[in-house]
Structure formats: C-alpha cells, structure tokens
Amino acid sequence: MKRKYGLFLCAMVIFSLCMLSSCDKVGEVLGKKSEERVYDGVIRALFVSPYDDVSLKNCFWLKNLAMEQKIYIDWEVISADEWEKCKKQRLESEEIPDIFINALETGDFVLYEGKFENLEKHIGYDTPNISKMFRETKDLINISSMYSGELFALPSYSAAASQISSSNGSKSVLFINQSWLKRLKLNTPATFDELEAVLRRFRVSDCNLDGDVSDEIPFDFHGFFGDPQSAFMLLGAFGVQFTDSGKDGYFMENRQVKSAYIDPRYKYLLAKLARWYKEGLIRDAALISSYSSFLDRSHGRKNGSALVGLVLGKEESAQFGNNLASSYRVIPPPVVTFEGEEREVKWSQDVFALRENVVSISSECPKKDAVMRFIDSIYSADMSIYSLFGDSEFVEKRGNLDYKVFENENHLDSFGFTGPHFLESGILLSLPDSYTYALLERTQYKKFAVNQGDFCPEIFLKYPHSLLKSLSEAQVKINKVAKDFALEVIRGERNIEEDWQSYEAELKSLGLEKTLAARQAAFNRTFKK
Ligand SMILES: [Ca+2]
DSSP: OHHHHHHHSOOOOOOOOOOHHHHHHHHHHHHTTOHHHHOSSEEEEEEEESSSSOOOTTOHHHHHHHHHTTOEEEEEEEEHHHHHHHHHHHHHSSOOOSEEESOOOTTHHHHTTTSBOOGGGGOSTTOHHHHHHHHHSTTHHHHHSOTTSOOOSEEEEEOSOSTGGGGTTSOOEEEEEHHHHHHTTOOOOOBHHHHHHHHHHHHHSOTTOSSOSSSOEEEEOOOSTTOTTOGGGGGGGGTOOBSTTOTTOEEEETTEEEEGGGOHHHHHHHHHHHHHHHHTSSOHHHHHSOHHHHHHHHHOOTTSOOOEEEEEESOHHHHHHHHHGGGEEEEOOOBOEETTEEOOOOOOOOOOSEEEEEEEEBTTOSSHHHHHHHHHHHTSHHHHHHHHHOSTTTEEEEETTEEEEOOOTTOTTOOGGGSOOEEOTTOEEEOOHHHHHHHHHTGGGGGGOOOGGGOOOGGGOOOOHHHHHHHHHHHHHHHHHHHHHHHHHHTTSSOHHHHHHHHHHHHHHTTHHHHHHHHHHHHHHHSOO
C-alpha cells in the first residue's frame, strides 16, 4: 500500500496564458448574443463552490475552451451550503445538469444509478491530458474507479509541491485576537480550561472599545461536520482526527474505525458548545450562516474594530482582512485533560494531492465527445493553472511549466482547489503571500500530524455496489440525525444527558454499527499491516 500513499503527498502547482488573442473574438461573439446561432444546443454545467458569490459567467478562458469544441455551456455556480439543501431533489429530478463539478460523492453513483456516464470509454486519443494524468500516476485510475470498475468521475491530481494545499481545503487552525488578550492582560490560553476562561472574559468585556459590552463574539467558526472551519475540528485537541473532511463523522484510532457521533469526547465537546451558546460565547450565526457571513464577522466593523476573539480560520489576511490581520495570531490547540488523562493532539493538515469525484457527466449529456474534449482541455498544464487560480489576470507564465500566481482573493474566474486540474511533476510555481503565510502559520501544527494507523483515507476504501448503496442510504439518515441532534443540543432545545441514550440508539437503528464494521473490513483489506 506504500506506493498508493505516495500519491497523497501533497501537491502543487502552476499557470497559464493561452488564447488571449482569441479572447476578443469570444467577447465579440458573446457581446452580440449570437450564441444560439453559433452553437446548436446548450450544455448545462453545475459547479459546487466552497465559497458564496463565485461566478463563472465572464470566465473567458473557459468560454474559449468551449468555443474550440463548438459547444456553449451555461454555468450554474452554487455554494456547498446551498447544494447540501437541494442536492437530493436535484438529482432525483428528470432534468439533471450535463456536467457536474465538485458536486458528487461515490455513493451518488449507486444512489442515482444510471444517471451518470461511465467515462472510461471516453478516455483515449481525444483526451490527451486526462490520459497523461492517468499514465503518469499508475494507480490513479483504479483509485478513481468503482469497486466494479466503472469510472464515474475524474479526479484532480497534483504531482509536485505542497504550498497550495495550505490555504485551501486544509483543516483550520486556531487564531486568537492578541490585542484583546493584551488589553485584558490575559495570557495565551494553553489548556482547554484556560481557553474557556478567556472566552468568558471576552464575553463580559468591551474588548473592541466601542462602549458596548455585547457586540464581541468570543468564539467563532463555520458550520458543522465536514466544514474545515467547524467547531467540531476542536476534537483534534481531544485526539480525534477526522477521516478526510470529517463530513460523515468517522475517524481512526489505532487502526480502529470509529464514529465521532457516538464518542464520549464528542459528547463532552457538544455539551460544552451548548453551555457556551447559553452563555453567549458562541452565536447562532456560526451554526447556520453562510461562509461569507462568517468571513464578514472576522473582518470586523467598517470602522476597523474587531468583533471576534477566537476563530477557526485558514489564513490571516484572507480571514481577517489586511487591517485586522496583525491583531490575530495562531495558537496551538489547547491541551485537553479528558477522563483524567492528558490527550494527545491530532491535527493533521494534509490535503491530498489527489481529489476524487471532481468531474462527472450525466448519461443524457449531449455531444459527449465534444464535452469530453472540453473537459480534457482543462486538464492541460496551462489551463489547470487557470482552473486553480483564475485567468491571465492572476497568472503569469514565465516559461515552460513555470508560473507566477497573483492573489485572487475573491476566487474570480476559477474553480480553485475543488475543480479539475492536473499539475504534472516538474511544474514551478511562485505563489502569492497568503500561501506562504498559511504555511508559516501551520508550522506549529506540524507536530500534531497523525500516523498511518490514525488515519483512514476513504478514497482507497472500495465497496461492492449493493453494499455501497446501503451504506450511502444509511449515511444520509445518520448524518441528518447527528446534525439535528447537535443543533438542538447546542440551542438548548434538547438535553444532552437525558437524550444521549435515545440518540445513540437511533443512530444504531439506522445502521451505524454495520457501517463501522463495513468500513473496518474495507480498511483491513486495503491496508494490511
Ligand atoms: Ca464592544
């Protein structure tokens, strides 16, 4: 299995230039609204973005690639939050998009059987870039395929470097407002209890000096399981390192697959969050609001005063804005003593070189050959860089496979880390400061990276079709029960002590134990000692 682990070692990356000369032509054609005459038939593409407010409407590099294949693509961009709400309904409907980017999971290919094209037969002479990616990385096609061999989605893969990962999909780190600490003459909290005490002081003090003691938000985060900025990432301080994004609550401990949903450490943290909510240390907005509203809170008020004390974030300047960035600094995870024992922190930052299920097409997609050639063109070196970082405005090609990338704060005209790309080995990349900062900020977290027995890379676990289907169906229900329970407990609508047993029983009745056993068997099969 060692060889496969090698794939993981992080990634990164590249640039592009191309086709500038033909941009004017595209603008001209589009400006005249003559698509209908130029193209017969519109391809509908869906991109699920981790960010709100991303648009691909004016993305010329992408339009150019489509024009080359004589297809017209209508892009719909939806935030991950929104997609979670409407995904089931959308996928069950008669009319689904033709192209899916960052929208599907392995289970979807069996839950919505027949709706997606097996791409294997489309890969070959007409798709030189995708073919090169699979050729250069031997196991990649097997890893990306189903147990039964179908390839329903293309991955993204980066053969070199590691800088890029740090400020993108990777797990958050803890930032604290050091100006507030200083103002209140508080030390940097080192333990969980000290952290809690600091949050309480933030709560009762006018830390931002605006005469109002109620506008400070002591602890802020974003969302639930699966979100890199989720409060549940604090479980890392308790020794729980989620599998992949943690979306389904699984983690690994001494080669045992476990579910955080029923772990006593999770129960303890959830009870804490409920208490913090009651005391005003966290706000409802952290649980339900959009990612951009989370960033707005971190950016503080227009007059420059900060609103948040402790934050799970990804990089100072992006998280807090240039004005407030220097007020915050990264602190290591707090030391936790749980059940009388000091816990080992597990806080891995790995974002793998490999990202699965990035691009799929529907089995009803028209002009599949042209669409596949279009998708393939995104996997070229130059276009992969555009795909990651934005178009020529943000990327300078300095030579063959040598790119300088500029800050693209609002993720304009790019798919970012979640889109299609193939960064071949040998690519040279000069990245903007935020990437460098993100790496620096994470250096003190390096020592908390987990070893192999405490990590379960889901991408390698394969299940036979019928088992995958039942696991996926059960997981949807399990996740809903867990999320509803967490939300209700935090808001004080349910009592964790009184309701824990029935909650646990409900998860088990939905098949949680069976799911754990299936995952354990798949892990043992794949990662033999
Ligand atoms: Ca205040």
